[in-house]
Amino acid sequence: MSRSLPVGLTALAWAAMQAVQAQDAPTSLTVTPPPGQRLGAWLTQHHPEAAATVYEPGLMWQSTAARRAQRQAREALLRDISAWAADDALRKAQTGPLLALLRELPLTGRRPLASTDPWRMQTASGLEPLTAEGDVLVLPQRPERLRVVTAKGLACDVQAQPERIAADVLRACGVSTDWVWLVQADGSTQRLGVADWNAQRQQAPAPGAWLWVPPDTPDWPEHFNTRIAQVLAEQGVAEGTPAPRPLSETISPPPRDLPLSTNDWGMTGLLQTPSARMPEAGRVALTVSRTWPYTQTSATLSPFDGLELAVRYTHISNKLYGPSIAGDQGYKDKSSEIKLRLLDEGRWQPALALGLRDPGGTGLFAGEYLVASKRWGSLDLSLGLGWGYLGARGNLANPLAVLGDRFQQRAQADVGRGGTAHLKGLFTGRTALFGGVQWHTPWDGLSLKAELDGNDYQHEPLNNNVDGARSPVNLGLVWQRGPWALSLGLERGRQWMLGLSLHTNVAQMSRSKSAEPAPWPVSRPALLPAPSAARSTAGPSADTLQALALQTGWPVARAWQDGATWVVELDNSQGNSLDERLDRGVAVLHERAPDEVQQFQFILMQQGVAVSSRSVARQAWAAPRWSWTGHAPVLDSTPESVQRPAPDSAEAHRPARQGNGGFSLGYQQHVGGPDGYLYALSARAQGQLPLWEGAWAQGTLQARLLDNYERYRYTAPSALPRVRTLVREYLTQARVTLPYAQLSQLNRWGEDVFSLAYVGALEPMFAGAGAEVLWRPQGGRWALGLDVNRVAQREFDQRWDVRDYRVTTGHVSAYWDTGWQGLEAKVSVGQYLAGDRGATMEVSRRFANGARIGAWVTKTNVSSAAFGEGSFDKAVYVSIPFDAFLSAWSTQTLSVAWQPLIRDGGARLNKLHTLWNLTGSRDPRAWRQAE
Known part of the structure; x- marks a missing residue:
C-alpha cells in the first residue's frame, strides 16, 4: 500500500508536479481562437498540422464562463x-x-465536447462550438501515462499500455x-468494480x-x-514527469459481468433453488422447463431494482384434471412468487x-x-434455508x-380455489438447507451449476x-447468447431437465426512427429579438405546414400568427x-419563420378538440442546436393554456380532416386452462x-x-351472470367477427375537464352506450x-344481435x-x-421510454365461493409502446x-378509448425534461 505524506508535503509535491507539467511544452499546444468562429473549422484551417496530430480524446475547449462555474462547484x-x-x-x-x-x-x-474530432465537428453545427471571447483550445499529443489519485492525496503515474485494465494500473501503484x-481523457466518467466480488x-x-x-x-458519501x-x-490528459511506473508483465484477464440466469421455476437462481441475485429494473423473462413430471412455464418481471416477481403455470403430466373437466388433459396449477433483496453484496457481506x-395461490x-x-x-456461491416445498x-x-x-x-396445504393468502403457514414447519455454486467458465456465455436441493420429493402435492x-445434488449447465438461454441438467440423480429462457429489458428498448423523414438541419442561428416593426399576420405557409406534418407525423389542423x-x-x-416529434416540428418552423417570430405554441388535439398546449421559446431552442454549448440539447417546452382563439384568417390553413x-x-x-395452450392468428x-x-x-x-380452438x-x-366465462363461445362461434364498431364524441369543458360519449359495439362481448x-x-x-x-351482452357471432342480459356499469x-x-x-x-360492486386497485412502474410493468386486483361484494377458483380477480401485465x-x-x-383465471366477478368493460389515454399529452412525464 502507498504511504501517505504530511498534508503540507503533499500539496508541495502536487504543486511541483503541476509546475513541471506546465513546463512540458512539447506535450500540448495552446491556441486562442478569435470569438465567433466555428471551433473545428477554425482549427483545421489555421492549425492543420496540430489538428492532424492532436490526441483527440484530450482536446480541450476552455471558456471563462465554465471557469467561473467550476470555481463555485469546487468551493462547494x-x-x-x-x-x-x-x-x-x-475524518x-x-x-x-x-x-x-x-x-x-x-x-x-x-467544457465537454459533443465530438473531439475537429473534422467530425463540422458535419453538424450542433456538434461544433461557436467560440466566445476568452476561449482557449489545448491540443495535447498522445500521453504515455495514466494517473491514480487516492483519498490520501497521492498521485501515482503508471505507464499506459493498450487494453490493460484498471486493476493492473492499481496494482502497479500498490x-x-x-x-x-x-x-477518461475525453472527460467521460464511469464507476468500476475491480474486486473479485464485483x-x-x-x-x-x-x-x-x-x-x-x-x-x-463505509460512511463516505x-x-x-x-x-x-x-x-x-x-x-484533461494526465501529463508530466518523471517517467511513469511500468505495469507488471502479468496481464489480468478482461473482467466479465456476473452471469444471471433463471432456475427451473423462472426465478434468478441455480436449478431447483433460488439465489439472492436480482435482475435490473425493467427485465422481463419467459422460461419453460421440463423435469418429469413437471413442466413449468414462468413469466418473470422486475419492476424495481431489488424486486423480482414470477407468475407460472405448472403442468403435472402424471395427474389428470378429471374426465368431467378436460378428459385426459394433465393437471395444471397456477402460482406466483416474489423475491425481495434485503442486503446488497459488499466486500465481506x-x-x-x-x-x-x-403465498396466495392453491x-x-x-x-x-x-x-x-x-x-x-x-x-x-449461494446458501439458503427453505420452508415448505423448498425445505x-x-x-x-x-x-x-x-x-x-x-x-x-x-x-397441510389447503389445496383449493386459490387467491387466499396463506399467512398462518408462512415460515412454519421443519426446514432444510439448500445452496450451490455457479462457475462462469472461460467460454463466455457458458456456466456450470451444482446445487444441494432442499426437497426430497417424498412429500409432493396431490400425493404425487x-x-x-x-x-x-443437482448438476447442470446454462448457455446464454443474447436474449436466449438454454439450460440442461441432471436432477434427483436420475431425471433430465431441459429449459429455455427468453429475456429482455423493456426499460432499455429504443429505436431510431430511420423510416421517418430525416430531421431538418438547423441552418439558421439563434435569433435576437427583432426591432419593433409592423408584424405580419400571415402565419406559416401551406408548404411549411406540409413539412411540419411530415416531420411530426401529425396532421395540422390550423396555424396562425x-x-x-x-x-x-x-x-x-x-x-x-411527444418531445422528439415536437422538436422536429420546431426545426421546420425555425427555418421558415421570419425574425419577428420569437415563440412557437403547439396546441395538441384529439379529433379536433384541444387537449394540451406546449410553448417553445425560439431563441432558447435554437442556441444549443446552432452551436454546441456543452450540453446535449433537449426540447425545453412549457405548458400553456389551450384557450387561444384563432382569427378568421386562420381558416385558410384548416385542411379537411381525413379518415x-x-x-x-x-x-x-x-x-393454463384445462384445454392447454390455445392460440389464434x-x-x-x-x-376511422x-x-x-x-x-x-x-x-x-x-x-x-x-x-387450435377446436x-x-x-x-x-359460474354462480354469477356469465359476462366473461362464455369466452369459448365468443372465440369459436364465427371466423369473421366485428369486435368493435362505435361512434364517439369528445368535448372539453373549460381548461381541465373533458367528456367522452360513445355508442355501438364497445367490445367483443358487449354493446351499448356510455359516457365518461x-x-x-x-x-x-x-x-x-x-x-x-x-x-347489453352481444351474440356469440359478434355481429349486430344482442342477448337478453343487460346491465349498468360504471366507476369513479x-x-x-x-x-x-x-x-x-x-x-x-x-x-x-x-x-x-367493489373496487379495483392498479399500480404500475412507468419507465422513461413509456414501457410499464404493473398489476391490478379487484375485490367485490361477491364471496370467494360465488366467485369461483381464484377467489378474486387479479393480473400482472407488461405494456410496451410500439415506438420503443x-x-x-x-x-x-x-x-x-397474465390473468390466471377468467371469471365473471370483477369484470370491467374493455373500451376502445378512455379519456386518460386520449389526454395523455397533459401528463408531465410525457415530456422527458419534466421527469
Missing part, C-alpha cells in the same frame, strides 16, 4: 467535505491531504480497493486517463465521488434475499426461503421455533411422490415520443372516419386465419374520473403519479358487468397480461 465540494469531517478527528486526518490536492488542481474552464472511478465488463483506461480511488470508509471525478475530468412462493408448491449469495471471481427434506428444526410453538408444525430421487408567436394546432397528437385505416395481424392466446382491418369536431366513427373487422372445450362453471368525464389539470399528478355505461376513478421512480396508481370504485422497437412513429401499444 471543499465546504461539503470539510463539513462532513468537522466533528471527527479521524479530518483522512480528508486533509485530499482537500489540499483539490485546492491545488487548476480551474481549467474545460493500491487495493473495491471500487474506482475511471475518468468485477464487471469495463473499458480499459485510455492514455491520459485518471483513476480516482475513494477512501475505504457516494456523491463526493461523482463530484471529485468531475473535477478530475476538467483537468453477501447479498441477502427473502422469497415467498405461491398452495400446492407453497414455500418460503432466505438465501445469501457471494461471488469470488468466476464463482458465485420439504425437513432435516433441520425451524430456527423460528424460539418465537413460539406455532412455528414447529406446518399445516417421486420415486427414485437418488441424490439431493398571434403577435410574435406562431400558433399551430396538431390533431390526433398521441404517441410516446384512415389499415390492415394488421392479431394474436390471441389462452394459457387473425387478420384485422381497422378504419371523422364526422364533426370531436366526433368520429371507428370499427374493426377480424378474421381468424390459424388457430381443442377449446371447457366452459368454466375526467378532471385532469395540465402537468398535474392527480386526476379524477367518472364513467357510466348501459350495455382516481389517478395518482407518485413522483417516485415512475410509480403510478389508480383506484376505481363502482359496479361491474356482473352487477357486483419500431423505426417509425406509432401510437399503438403492445400489452401482454
